[in-house]
Amino acid sequence: MDVIVCVKQIPDPETPAAAFKVDEGAMQVLPAQGISPVISPFDAQAVEAALRIKDASGDGTVNVVSLGPDSARDAIKHSLAMGADEGYHLKDDAFEGGDAWTTALALSKAIRHLGVPDVLIFGRQAADWDQGTVGSIVAELLDLPSATVLRAVELNGDSITVSRVVADGFENIELPTPCVLTISNEFGDPRYPQLRQIMQAARKQVTELTAADLGLAASEVGAAGSRVQMHALFQPTSDVEVEIIEGDTPEEKASGLVNALREAKIL
Template sequence: MDVIVCVKQIPDPETPAAAFKVDEQAMQVLPAQGISPVISPFDAQAVEAALRIKDASGEGSVNIISLGPDSARDAIKHSLAMGADEGYHLKDDAFDGGDAWTTALALSKAIQHLGVPDVLIFGRQAADWDQGTVGSIVAELLDLPSATVLRAVELSDGGITVSRVVADGFENIDLPTPCVLTISNEFGDPRYPQLRQIMQAARKQVTELTAADLGLDASEVGSAGARVQMHSLFQPTSDVEVEIIEGDTPEEKAAGLVNALREAKIL
C-alpha cells in the first residue's frame, strides 16, 4: 500500500518557557538559542502510522512531503531515518508567509504531481500553531474521504478501519482508499530511528520542488495567496498571586479556604 505523509518542522515544543521569545514588531517567533527545530510530534506519529500500514500490507512505499525553509529538510530526514522511502521538500521563497490554505494548496499539487497514493496521512495538527486544518483542506481539494484525530488505523478488506477520538469516547469508521487520515497523540509513540537508518537517511537525496514545478503561480501561494491575516503576536503575561491559607488543623485550613473563595466571589 502506498502512503504519503505530510510533515511540518516546528520549534521544539519542549523549549522551556523562559527561552520562548517573540518579535512583536515582525510578528514572528524567535528561534531559541541552542534548541533545534523538530518534526511536529503528531507528524512523527503520522509517519509511524504510515510505516505500520506499509508493514501490514507487506508492500508499497512511504513517501514524505514537507513545505518549509531549508531546515525543514531535517524533518524529512528524520522521517526517512524512521524508515520512509523518499522525501520531497517544497521549498520556494514564494511559499513564505503562507497560511493553512496556501500550504494545503501546495501540498495537494505536490501529491497530484507524485500521484495520489492509497492513503494520505497528516498529524492531527502542527504543534506550533495548533490549527489542525491542513489535512482536511487537502482532502477537500483532492476530493477524498477523510477521518481526523485517529488513535488507531488498521487495514481491512479493500479499505481502512480507523478509530477516532471524540469527546465522549471513540468512533470506529471504515474508509475506502484512497483517503486522508490525521493521527492523534493517542496513537502511541513513534519509533526511535536506528543509527544505521540515520546514516542511510543522511546520504539519501531529498527532491526539492518549487511553486513552478507544481504549476502554481507565486500569487496563489505564500503571503500573496494567504486568506488569514495576522494582526498582532505577543506573549500574554499573567500575574499570579499565591495566598497560603494558614491553620492548625485540616478543618481550619478548609474553613479558611472556603472563606477566601467566598470573598473572591468564586463560591
C-alpha cells in the same frame, strides 16, 4: 498500500520557556539559541502510522512531503531515517509567509503531482501554531474522505478502520481508500531510527519542488495567497497570586477555602 505523509519542521516544543522569545514588532518567533528545530511530534507519529500500514499491508511505499525553508529538509531526513522511502521538499521563496490555506493548497497540488496514494496521513496539528486544519483542507481540496485525531489505524482489506479521540471517548469509523487521516499523540511513540537508516537517509536525495513545478502562481501561495491576517503576536504573561488559607483545623481551612472561592465568584 502506498502512503504519503505530510510533515512539518517546527521549533522544538521542549524549548524551555526562558529561551522562548517573540519579536512583537516583526510578529515572529525568534529561534532559540542552541536548540535545533524538530519534526512536529504529531507528524513523527504520522510517519510511524504510515510505516505500520506499509508493514501490515506487506508492500507499497511511504513517501514524505514537507513544505518549508531549507531546515524542513531535516524533518524529511528524519522521516526517511525512520523508514520512509522517498522525500519531497516543497521549497520556494514564494511559499514564505503562508497560512494553513496556502500550505494545504500547495500540498494538495504536490500530492496530485506525485499521484494520490491509498492513504494520506498528517499529524493532528503542527505543534507550533496548533491550528490542526491543513489535513482537513487537503482532504477537501482532493475530495477525499477523512478522519481526524486518530489513536488507532487498522487495515481491513481495502478499507481502513480507525479510532478517533473525541471528548467523551472513542469513535470507531471505517473509511474506504483513498482517504486522509490525521494522527493524535494517543497513537503511540514513533520509532527511534536505527543508525544504519540515519546514515542511509543522510545519503538519500530529497526531490525539491517549486511553486512553478506544481503549477501554482506566486500570487496563489505564501503571504500573497494567505487568507489569514495576523494582527499581533506576543507572549502572554500569566501572573499567579498565591494565597495560603490559614486555619488550625482542616475544617477551618476548608471553610476558609470555600469563602475565598465564593469571594472570587468561582463557587
